[in-house]
Amino acid sequence: MxxxxxxxxxxxxxxxxxxxxxxxxxxxxxxxxxxxxxxxxxxxxxxxxxxxxxxxxxxxxxxxxxxxxxxxxxxxxxxxxxxxxxxxxxxxxxxxxxxxxxxxxxxxxxxxxxxxxxxxxxxxxxxxxxxxxxxxxxxxxxxxxxxxxxxxxxxxxxxxxxxxxxxxxxxxxxxxxxxxxxxxxxxxxxxxxxxxxxxxxxxxxxxxxIDTTKFYPLKNDFREFYHLEDKYILLGVATSWDKMKGLEDFVKLSDLLDNSYKIVLVGLTDKQIKKLPKKILGIKRTNSVKELAYIYSAADLFLNLTYSDTYPTVNLESVKCGTSVLTYDTGGSTETVEEFGGYVVPQGDLKGVVEKIKEVKKESPEKQENDMRPTNIDKIxxxxxxxxxxxxxxxxxxxxxxxxxxxxxxxxxxxxxx
Incomplete structure (x- = not known):
């Protein structure tokens, strides 16, 4: 290869x-x-x-x-x-x-x-x-x-x-x-x-x-460690962050949400973390699959605000860890939602993202679990x-x-x- x-x-x-x-x-x-x-x-x-x-x-x-x-x-x-x-x-x-x-x-x-x-x-x-x-x-x-x-x-x-x-x-x-x-x-x-x-x-x-033996729901103290016990956690993960991956959209999104929400972004550089607003928790890139599984499992909703993607494995990892996905209608990212469930919002529509987040937050955990179509998980x-x-x-x-x-x-x- x-x-x-x-x-x-x-x-x-x-x-x-x-x-x-x-x-x-x-x-x-x-x-x-x-x-x-x-x-x-x-x-x-x-x-x-x-x-x-x-x-x-x-x-x-x-x-x-x-x-x-x-x-x-x-x-x-x-x-x-x-x-x-x-x-x-x-x-x-x-x-x-x-x-x-x-x-x-x-x-x-x-x-x-x-x-x-x-x-x-x-x-x-x-x-x-x-x-x-x-x-x-x-x-x-x-x-x-x-x-x-x-x-x-x-x-x-x-x-x-x-x-x-x-x-x-x-x-x-x-x-x-x-x-x-x-x-x-x-x-x-x-x-x-x-x-x-x-x-x-x-x-x-x-x-x-993905390796489904390594990504699965894990009980952990992520919320307690970062004092996020009472927050609705919105997670974004990328190997590198820039405008194309939606970094600017996450910053704008943080201004549209009240203090009951916390955005967590994984994969940032030290320089990017220093520039983040207080409403966003920045975490450096990790090659530890277990650490990623912990974070996916702790989140309430995974957001993929990318402007370019073919078939993102981060969506699959999140679903396997029991966390629903909300994605822009970008490239092949929507295909993961079509196959395994989740939510799609027009690219760049942050108001639509906010509305969908609030809608999902009100849903029962049972409905979110059904929306992920767990019967198809083996295909991941x-x-x-x-x-x-x-x-x-x-x-x-x-x-x-x-x-x-x-x-x-x-x-x-x-x-x-x-």
Whole structure:
């Protein structure tokens, strides 16, 4: 697998969940990643592409040249040599943006490697000229070509606009890869792919899943610890917070609610926490699943005020911990509500959010529990996603023998085996 991170954040945890399930069936798995730290329990899978310096240089080039995805040539070439030695049966791509890999070098190899290729899209970056979040402003210029880009201030940030050039380069590179299947986590993103220059590839929808053995209602002292015993807790969780994830909307929402409510946001930086109004409790990012389960369980209602999302696992985690979800009608976020219950409000309608919160607060716990449709909870488990991926891989889900592979060598100058 290839992804920007390994074992952390939503995409990194999807990779390691999948890796653990595959390994349990006897398969050999490695996860090539580009940045940040890998939790100890996942080190056995991890193979790093490049270095921190490579990421920093690529990020600077992206700002100055608007060339995200087209730096890191030497690190990627060394990584491709490692892949040839490892000789996998399947190459599973995830997030290729993140300033760590050169997609030109990668796809030239993919077109000639005679391997089965799976590409899971977690956002829109693959078929746009720049943005991962074109849906946030309902931009559809990617259908025929990108130009006059209006989201230069958002990831991947750039001071110039080369979206037209990038769109053409991606279209040329990403097409005509033999035996490649695209996977999307939602029907919403599937629809966008079928309108893009990737439309000739087969597309399968495999919803994201979570480890249901780790997320479940837990009695805890979260309320007592933060002196919130008499508060109605509204929870938001994200791996990183910005305007796109709804941070500004949460701040505005705090002014619209009285003191009987308390907004709790998880995943903030120290700088962001210092700027929060008193009505919001800010908690730093945690990679502890148990800590997250405690917080989900303590909340009264989970709010997902995102402006861009494909099929958020935070919604699933909250529902599994017994807390209902209220989301904007954004991307694939509404599909989780359609499947597992909850509430949907038009994007940006904070007055509607307040009205729905008050309505839910008045409902009995029994009605909220029924609205979550617990009979469908089993579909949340990531093992369901694993079984579906095995079908895409062309692997028998009952296979238990190891697939022989060459041992990965230790490479200097950018790729290391962990």
């Amino acid at each position: 290839i992804n920007s991170v390994c074992g952390i954040r939503s995409t990194g945890r999807i990779c390691t969940d999948l890796a653990q399930a595959l390994e349990a069936q006897g398969h050999t798995v490695k996860i090539a990643y580009g940045r940040e730290q890998v939790p100890e329990q996942y080190q056995k899978y991890a193979v790093r592409i490049g270095t921190d310096l490579d990421v920093w240089i690529a990020g600077a080039e992206a700002r100055l040249l608007d060339n995200a995805g087209f730096s890191n040539r030497k690190a990627t070439e060394k990584f491709i040599e490692w892949v040839k030695e490892y000789d996998p049966d399947v190459i599973h791509l995830h997030n290729l943006h993140g300033y760590y890999i050169n997609v030109e070098v990668l796809f030239k190899y993919l077109k000639t490697c005679d391997k089965k290729i799976i590409w899971t899209l977690h956002d829109c970056w693959a078929f746009t000229g720049h943005s991962a979040y074109c849906d946030a402003i309902n931009c559809t210029r990617w259908e025929s070509g990108c130009d006059n880009y209006s989201q230069k201030g958002y990831y991947p940030k750039s001071y110039v606009d080369q979206s037209k050039r990038n769109w053409r380069r991606k279209k040329d590179l990403f097409n005509n890869v033999p035996d490649m299947t695209i996977v999307t986590p939602s029907h919403w993103l599937e629809g966008l792919v079928k309108e893009s220059f990737l439309k000739d590839y087969p597309v399968d929808v495999i919803h994201n899943g 488990d990531y093992h369901t996603a694993v079984k579906n991926y095995l079908k895409v891989y062309g692997v028998d889900s009952h296979h238990t023998e190891s697939v022989p592979n060459a041992k990965p060598p230790i490479l200097s100058g950018g790729v290391r085996r962990s």
